[in-house]
Amino acid sequence: MKKTGVILINLGTPDSPKTNDVRNYLFQFLNDKRVIDLPWLVRKLLVNLIIVPFRAPKSAKIYQEVWTDKGSPIIYHTESLVKKLQNSLGENYFVEYAMRYKNPSIKSVLTKFKSQNLNQIIIIPLFPQYASATNGSVIEEVMNIVKKWWVIPEINFVSQFYDEKLFLDAFAENGKKYNIKDYDEIIFSFHGLPERHVDKVYETSLCKDNDCEKGINELNKFCYKATCYETAKQIANRLDLKKSDYIVAFQSRLDNKWLRPFSDDIIKKRAKKGDKKILCFSPSFVADCLETIVEIGDEYQEIFEEYGGEKVQLVESLNDNKLWVECLHKMVVERSI
Secondary structure (H helix, E strand, O other): OEEEEEEEEEEEOOOOOOOHHHHHHHHHHHHHOOOOOOHHHHHHHHHHHHHHHOOOHHHHHHHHHHOOOOOHHHHHHHHHHHHHHHHHHHEEEEEEEEEEEEEOEHHHHOOOOOOOOEEEEEEEOOOOOOOOOHHHHHHHHHHHOOOOOOOOOEEEEOOOOOOOHHHHHHHHHHHHHHHHHHEEEEEEEOOOHHHHHOOOOOOOHHHHOOOOOOOOOEEEEEEEEHHHHHHHHHHHOOOOOOHHHHEEEEEOOOOOOOOOOOOOHHHHHHHHHOEEEEEEEEOOOOOOOHHHHHHHHHHHHHHHHHHHOOEEEEOOOOOOOOHHHHHHHHHHHHHHO
């Protein structure tokens, strides 16, 4: 039987919640040209002299809120997922995880696989909807490392998986833990992106010209906005929700030129309208992390209460959900030689 390596790759996390470690993480993350797509000198000055010095101490305090004896949530959820996937796939597969930024690094895991003389390596960036800043960055990093090898085995990339049935089923299953009828509004909150990032997907048009809210077509199939709307639609269908029953929004923006509507604005608006309970999915994250636990679970809760609401209920992410393990198993086996 041929030997296959599988690497699950998520965004990353600091080595600890200490300010210095958070600073190092942010330096690596925000200096990625696919994350902040500005000219080299402009990016260096902006990130190293303005963003990181001011952001690192604040981010460190937030990381301290979610850090446990097991470490960062994104690490321990991913470690549990890897163990379950390894057990599911069996001894002819070697499952590891890496982080695009910090540790374990992509290079360290690929180096380990190189020494094992594998027939094939399958790379799965853990971002359901393609974005150059996430999936694209992971794929580029892998190629930059592997291109220097003398012997290159067969390598397969999963560029996106927002439409995988079991992925959608898993999120819907988590949503069914709550009585949908008890909530005044359902929000699907996706991580935001600068508008220019989605505009770059198109050769001769812009995102706004391609009806991305209405469905997937040949032109927008790699447009992050289009795949987010389709993800929400497919999960909503599994919950018997009509289009009028939910809102798609985008969180974690850095400025007003990011994808709209903004999730925090929707939270305020719904509270002002008299809503008391909101159920919030975040299907761009497959593991709970700062953006789900703190941003939605804590910060949006505070905003909602401030404007008269009572409860923002976060639907937990997939983490090591059984259906999610089955989904990854299926994706790996389908690509195995």
